[in-house]
Amino acid sequence: MPYTPDSELDLLFPTEYISDEVRSQLHPDLHLRPLASTDYRRGHLDILSVLTVVTDPGEEAWVAQFNAMRAAPRTYYGIVIVDKPSDRIVAVGCVFVERKFLRGLGSVGHIEDIAVDKNQQGRKLGLRIIQALTTISENSGCYKTILNCSDSNIPFYQKCGFERKENEMAKYA
Numbered sequence: 387m388p389y390t391p392d393s394e395l396d397l398l399f400p401t402e403y404i405s406d407e408v409r410s411q412l413h414p415d416l417h418l419r420p421l422a423s424t425d426y427r428r429g430h431l432d433i434l435s436v437l438t439v440v441t442d443p444g445e446e447a448w449v450a451q452f453n454a455m456r457a458a459p460r461t462y463y464g465i466v467i468v469d470k471p472s473d474r475i476v477a478v479g480c481v482f483v484e485r486k487f488l489r490g491l492g493s494v495g496h497i498e499d500i501a502v503d504k505n506q507q508g509r510k511l512g513l514r515i516i517q518a519l520t521t522i523s524e525n526s527g528c529y530k531t532i533l534n535c536s537d538s539n540i541p542f543y544q545k546c547g548f549e550r551k552e553n554e555m556a557k558y559a
């Protein structure tokens with residue numbers, strides 16, 4: 387299937403939020419853009435399953451979740467890297483902008499759900515996803531950008547310019 391340009395897609399947020407500098411560093415066969423309402427069909431969940439267990443809710447429920455995210459403006463920034471020749475997604479990530487009462491009504495960017503196709507790992511796609519998300523976070527006025535990760539991913543995030551800070555706590559339902 388041929389590659390679909392951004393102008394023909396129904397995007398989660400405006401494509402102008404994606405850093406041109408980060409885009410220019412990708413191989414010409416790859417394209418970085420906001421998540422689109424038809425990305426269920428481009429293998430979005432297949433790539434997420436590289437990260438963790440994914441239960442396929444079906445396209446209709448996936449699109450309803452996409453629309454719920456878009457209904458909260460300037461909050462959810464899901465991005466993808468698409469392989470142009472196949473029009474399939476090869477990398478995904480998200481930054482969620484949390485508004486606060488402290489720090490002069492500041493905001494914090496939370497990076498979530500980073501995953502790169504197993505066959506494409508080690509080619510700087512993860513780095514480009516993190517750079518693009520951090521740019522969105524900083525351009526949104528966030529005073530910091532944070533994330534949780536496993537010990538084995540610490541070196542990757544250090545290469546992306548992050549440093550270790552405090553601990554993660556979790557309580558599963």
Ligand code: ACO
Binds near residue numbers: 506533
């Ligand atoms: N240990 C040490 N160094 C690493 C690791 C690692 N696990 N992963 C990447 N690096 C290094 C690379 O060697 C590279 O270094 P260099 O600049 O010296 O060459 C640099 O980090 C950038 O690596 P990329 O090529 O951009 O990494 P990649 O595209 O493979 O993406 C990722 C990394 C996202 C961790 C990928 O391997 C992946 O999808 N893993 C499975 C899912 C996962 O763990 N996702 C992250 C969960 S945490 C979260 O979502 C907030």
